[in-house]
Amino acid sequence: MTRVSPPDLQSFLTDLDMSVHAANDWGTPANYIPELACIAPDQFAISVALPDGQVLSAGCHDQPFSIQSVSKVFTLACVLGRIGDELWDRVGREPSGTSFDSIVLLEREQGRPRNPFINAGALVTTDALLDGRMPADALAEVLGFIRTAAGDTNIHIDGDVATSEKVTGHRNTALAYYLASHKNLHNPPNSTLETYFHQCAIAMNTDQLARAGTVLARFQNAPRLLSSERARRINALMMTCGHYDGSGDFAFRVGLPGKSGVGGGILIIAPGKASIAVWSPGLNNYGNSKVGTEAAHRLAQFTGWSVFAG
CATH class of the missing domain: 3.40.710.10 (DD-peptidase/beta-lactamase superfamily)
Incomplete structure (x- = not known):
């Protein structure tokens, strides 16, 4: 997996936030749950928790959302x-x-x-x-x-x-x-x-969700709530099943375990490297965050993080 400096990663996240707002292509919030249907779709947040304890963020990363x-x-x-x-x-x-x-x-x-x-x-x-x-x-x-x-x-x-x-x-x-x-x-x-x-x-914000995911990323300073074997198995299920019938496409494009929710959140794990949380409430045809999925793809391309990397 590629090494990315925190300043370069923060710059990328800031640019990503500006880019998704400029594109203005948000998808549609879950309309079958009234409390979610009324959420403005034009929102985006991303947080990346790193092994040294830093959390790098962009967008409305302190905005709580239903993690579903x-x-x-x-x-x-x-x-x-x-x-x-x-x-x-x-x-x-x-x-x-x-x-x-x-x-x-x-x-x-x-x-x-x-x-x-x-x-x-x-x-x-x-x-x-x-x-x-x-x-x-x-x-x-x-x-x-x-x-x-x-x-x-x-x-x-x-x-x-x-x-x-x-x-x-x-x-x-x-x-x-x-x-x-x-x-x-x-x-x-x-x-x-x-x-x-x-x-x-x-309800959590992306900073909180990214930190919570560090137990699956197996950081040395993360709380020891899971054995390494159990974390590996949960990550495997996230990779194969975490995006429902869009799981194959997410694995192909992102190459990292991820779990989505119809509230627009996605938790993504780069084992040993990062725990990533993305939120944008508009969904794609699979019921996963439209902008969040694209942001995950772009982050993987930028960092080179992938469980398939040589």
């Missing part, structure tokens, strides 16, 4: 810490090739989701986190993990977003009850859904 499906990375880490490989009896590790909320494969494969990052798989993962506890306790574990990883206690759940998701989350409700019909939920569907909606409504 990026939270699935941290919930997965918590569940693997609790039950280890038992989770894989209930969830697969393969790309889905379908949209994140599709029920087609779930029906065809008897209620075992393809991976923990599509919605059905995330519901099973959240259900495993909930086992034997109240939703508040499960959410406290995820929030505690994220706050410790980010070194910041000022990270909270956006109650308005959680309520908005609950009111409009009919497809997720259908997925939960379909999973229950195949006995792949251990808790009442409404309890799992309540936990899931609030998990997705965790």
